[in-house]
Amino acid sequence: MDYMERYPEYKFAASQAQQFEWMRVLYPVLFERVKEKVKSGQFIPIGAAWSEFDANIPSGESLVRQFLLGQRFFEKHFGERSKVFWLPDTFGYSSQLPQLVKLAGAEYFFTQKLSWNSINKFPHTTFYWVGLDGSRVLTHMAPSETYNAQVTSGQLVDSVKNHKDIAYSNESLYLYGNGDGGGGPLEAMLERMRRVEDVDGLPRVKSAHPNEFYEHVKKTAKELVSWKGELYFELHRGTYTSQALTKKLNRQCEMLLRDVEMLSVVAQTVDPSFVYPAEELTRMWQQVCLNQFHDVIPGSSIEIVYKDSTAIYEEVVVSAVALKQQALSSLVASPADAARATGLAVVNTTAWPRTEVVAVPGLAQQAGSGGVQQMRKRDDVALVLATVPGCSVHAVDLSTQAAAVEQVAPVRVVREEDGSVVLQNAFVAARISADGRLTSFVDLQKQRELVPSGASGNVLELFDDLPIYWDAWDIEIYSQEKVRPVRGATITVVDEGPLVASIEVEVKVGKASSMRQWISLSASSARLDFDCDVDWHENRKCLKVAFTWDIYSDLATYETQFGVVQRPTHRNTTWDMAKFEVCGHKFADLSEYGYGVAVLNDCKYGYSALANTMTLTLLRAPKAPDANCDMGRHSFRYAVYPHAGTFSDSNVVQEAYHFNSALSHLPVDLSATNLAALSSFFALDNAPNVVLDSVKAAEDDSRDVVVRLYETYGGHARAVLSTSLDVVAAHATNILEEKDAELELQQAAQGQSVALSFRPFQIVTVRFSASPRK
Structure with a gap:
């Protein structure tokens, strides 16, 4: 504030609604001063989101809430929304972000992190980023290649030299100040900024709102190039795995909050005394979004951060479980012991x-x-x-x-003479060797063996994990040359049906760690589950599990936010080679014509696929910046799920939801109870490629109901969404829940319905207006 008085040209941008909220609560007088400077145009709230989030790990709905909370805060307290999605320092960018940015009322995107790529230099500075569904946002990456510039002549010259699209636009943004760790610009920087405004031999410099830069580029730049799909960051791949408990708690909170919101919407309709917990749900989402900050959830913070973040997550879990139980009790009139x-x-x-x-x-x-x-x-x-x-x-x-x-056909257990055990139901037969490996996996209905001769699945592999610079951040490609298969397991049959058969596997891992694993098959599914309990005490090691299939494809398919992304299973080019470790959510799938197999998980994000071998990264043991990262007990689950047809013909997306949402x-x-009235409070017909992802009360009226859906396989669709709730109108909205086109309500078998059209990977939000209370 003092600098702004002494340097009227000085403009300062702050990008996170969470920080403004802390200021509002803890320093209300200062917050009012900031609001005055916002009005004068010197203090610039920017970013459109609650925090500068990690864009790899959070779910699609989490990203929606980042924008929903951020834009509503900016509008409420500063009277304006941010037009610029501001994310200088995250570790990769989901291909759904352009669509979400547009749906959040923003137009532009800023970052600079891809300048850190370790293998391929990103080829653009100012360009249109085209998302998974075809949405386009004007994007700029600071050619100074830093967000901590010091206002030196060398950096200013470099901003011109490094500008890769200068033929189309000869302007760029220059972020100066001490960013990491706080502090902002120093007085000496402000003085230098005055002196370099118009100096022969240097680019002309002026202080301006980022909106002014983007609007001028949009107006004057000609023939800007486009980049389609994800902005994969060729560094910091270890962040998909480090701090495993943080990632597990985040997934747990995302799935719990999904259930709480949907069940609470229905409960307030069924039970007039039930009050939708709007304030508490907002508070919990704010806490989850805080922990999705780009150095917390990736696992790249110091130890004390994870004591705080774990406590935050665990408190959200406790509160969400209680709210879910309240909603269930309201729905079910006669719960019993x-x-x-x-x-x-x-x-x-x-x-x-x-x-x-x-x-x-x-x-x-x-x-x-x-x-x-x-x-x-x-x-x-x-x-x-x-x-x-x-x-x-x-x-x-x-x-x-x-x-x-x-x-139903019961699941059976067959003990073989060589010590292996076969788990078999009506769909598959899985042979587990005496050392816990999957040596055969047969689709009984197709009579197809999925494990090639001499190969195995559920192969635990221990790697040396010694990054060049940043322990918690990085996994290096050379680590894969130092792999040691884990051997010496013992197996015991635990359950023998008729509904579930399972075996227990015990194995020593590394020098000081151990794993207990339960491999199970139910009578109702072809999915083979692996429940793991690991006591982990390694030093700079990485534990992975590998599955080799009799399937060949140049591409593997990975779940991303509200869709999927395909990546190569070969390393023909440097761009292919750079993706030796990639991020995926609940599943990765390898399919050829007519058949495929998916690997599912409940809290892991690091994958790799090379030829016909798929690998899931389970645990790491970095020693900086947290010397005790991931030491101790871990529990997690993964599964393999075979399916006929290609990925687009499968129900892998649905099965992954089953695995994560029991x-x-x-x-x-x-x-003493009647549950007939609670059948199909929502239904989705005619479109197997459309997912109903979330149901919540509207932010500004808890009687209105917001339903979010998306097309997940990459094709067009026409779907009918029906509800048995008492509604009187329906509108399409953006993710800020603002009504757009009215949708025609039609009578359905139970309640009313609306017809919806989808383009590939489109996110659609519908707002139902409820009948007034009588």
Whole structure:
């Protein structure tokens, strides 16, 4: 503020709504002074988001909330939205960001981090970035190649030399000040800035709002080039894996908050006394978005940060679990003690029907419920077979379990003479060798062996992990030359069906670590699950698991936010080679014509695929900046899922949701409850390539309901979205929930529906207006 008084030309930009919120709460007088400088144009709120987030790890809905919280804060407190998405220092950029930026009311994008690429120099400075769905945003990367410029003549000259698109636009942004660690511009920098405004031999310099720069470029630049798809950062690939607990808690919070919002929307409709917890949900999303800052969730912060962030995540989990339970209790009129339950209220928050085995802790076998399997020794739970329609609460009668189980082919366990064990159901047969490896995986319906002769899956590999510069940030390509397969496992049969069969694998990992793994197959799915418990005490090592398939493709498919991205399985060029470790979300898939296999996970993000071998990175052990990073116990899950057809013909996306969002359940007394009214509170028809991702109350009116959907496989679609909730109107909106075109409501079998059109990878948000309360 003092500099602004003494240097009227000085303009300062701050990019995170979270920081302004802290100032508003802790330093309200200073915040009011800042607001005055915002009005005068010297203090510039910028960025459009709650924090300068990591763009690799957060889910699509998390990115929506970053923009929703950020833009609403800027508009509420400063009377304006940010036109510039400002993200100088994150470690890669999702291909869905251009679409999200546009849907958030912004127009431009700024960064500079790709100048750090370790293999290929990024070829552009000012260009149009074209996203997964075809959305375009005007993008600029500071040719000074820093956000900590010091206002020196050398840096100013370099800004001209490094400008790769100067033939189309001879202007650039220059960010000066001490950024990392705070501090901002110093007085000496402001004095130098005055002196270099118009000096012979240097580019002309002036202080200006970033909007002015972008608007002038948009108006005057001719024939700017375009870059399609993700902006992959060729460095800091270790951030997909470091600080594993942080990533696990983030995924858990994302899935929990999804359930809480959807169930709370329905609960307030069913139960007039239920109040949608809008303020608490906003607070929890703010906390999650804070932890998605680009040095927290990637794992590149100091140790004390993770004590704070873990406490924040765990508090969100506790609060979200409590809110979910409140919503379920409002939906189910007669919850019962598990020991006296006659049935289960099973909740499916996905929009497609699911038949699954549900694990129910503490459920006693009642008379006549002999079909309930209680054999899972490590959990001591009962296993119940449930078939549940999409977006519904469904009653499962425990007294009919025996009959229900008889209708499905049981899963069997076969012990082989060589010590291996075969788990087999109606879909697949999986042979696990005596050392815990998957040596055969047969699709019984297609009579296809998926593991090539002499190869294996579930191969645990331990790498030396010694980056050149930055421990927590980097995984190097040369590390893959120093791999040691983990051997010496012992296996024990744990469960033998009829609903679930599983074996336990114990193996020593490295010098000081160990893993217990439960490999299981249920009667209801072709998916083979691997539940892992690791006691990890390595020093600069990396643990991966590899699967080699009898499938050949030049491309592997990885889930990204609201869609998928394909990357090469070869290293023909330096651009291909640079992607030896890539980011994916809930799955990666390798498919050829007619068949494919996906690797699923519940909290991992680092993948690689070379030829026909897919690898998932499980744990790292960097020693800086946190000397104790990831030391201790970890639990996580991964799975393999075979499917007929190419990826686009499969239901891999749906299966990945199943793996990450288990069916919720509540013990009930069926004689005292009626769940029929809770069937299909939302339904999605005619478009298997469209996913209903989230349902929430509108920000400015908790009676209105916001539904977000996206096209996930890369094709056009026409879908019918119906709801049994009492609604009177529907509108298409942006992600800020502002009404746009009105959608025609049609009568549906249960309630009302709207017809929606999708282009490939399009994100569509629908706002239903509720009937006034009587």
